[in-house]
Amino acid sequence: MSDPRGRLHDYVNDSLPAAERAAFERELARDPRLREELDDLLALVAAARDLPGVAPARDLWPGIAGRIRRRRIVRVRFVLPALAAAAAAAAVVFFALPADVEDRAPAPSMSPSTARGAADSLDAEFSRSTREVLAALSRDGSSLDPETVAIIEENLQKIERAMGEIRAALERDPNNAALQRVLTAENRRRHQVLKHAAALSAI
């Protein structure tokens, strides 16, 4: 065996392969000096593991809480107004629409072209709100990390894709009430995602 002292640390770290470990232990039994070095090392490692925790000389919480609160204030000052405006615009458009556009197929009294026009208007307003919310979330000072913003964007894109397919189907069948309902439902989903984004940012 080469100089066993070169394996002292690996032995202490329990990182020697079994055969080398056995050879090292045979060497230990023959060499009291090596045994002594090992004992010193083991004592040092044990002392390190047993070191007690050290408390800071002062309470650091006030400083931490202050920094967190200051960041919240900055966020409220710069981010929430934009989010609130976008969410409010979305909500106003959403709830100002005739109930039959939101909840059921266009009423018999509403011509297909009127219902379609209302749905298109709603669609355009939601698209604008979406852009505003995403822009606000991406700006410096937003409380949301890039990963969260990416998840929100991904969800909105999924909804957007679904709505694109519904719009294409409506082009082919403009009077299809069921498709109108699905389009409205997708708009509602998009609205929920926007509300979620605003709520997350307000945390």
Add this chain to the structure above:
Amino acid sequence: MDALTLPRDERSARSPGPGPAGEGVVARARTGDLDAFETLYRANVGRVYSVCLRMLADPIRAEEATQDAFVRAWERLGKFEGRSSFATWLHRIAVNIVLDRKRSDRRRGPAEDVDDLEIAERARVGPEGLLDLERAIASLPPGARIAFVLHDVEGYRHREIAEMTGTAEGTWKSQLHRARRLLREAMQR
């Protein structure tokens, strides 16, 4: 981040991270409850400050790093997935903050080059020549000190230290061996 394992962290009596009851505290903190986060701070500050202090060997900078660690943890709570304990996750944040500071230190200039004998002499303190291990650790050169603190005090493996620092395992093994040798020499004086 959560892939890192801290072998002793989960079993150490010094690790007061939230147990089953603490998971609720973490969940409340994730919703923005600052009082809950303070509870987490009280439970973990000793361990976070200890590792910062031992790695930096400077109480003022250790306090700053500790505060940074908790603020960063607050900001990233949404990313905490619970794959490790909160204490382990927080500890890793603190270690990374200290390592970032050490990198900045290195960019500003070379570390103090101290003779090994002088280091061993500095470590021999206290009445009747008794070794004060804390002071001995603080006297180590920065690389050896970080290797010793992370490996022998905190229980990280060489592979984990290499991953965190982007430096080869062999480098950290050498640093650890140097640290142990210097500390043993100090103990034998």
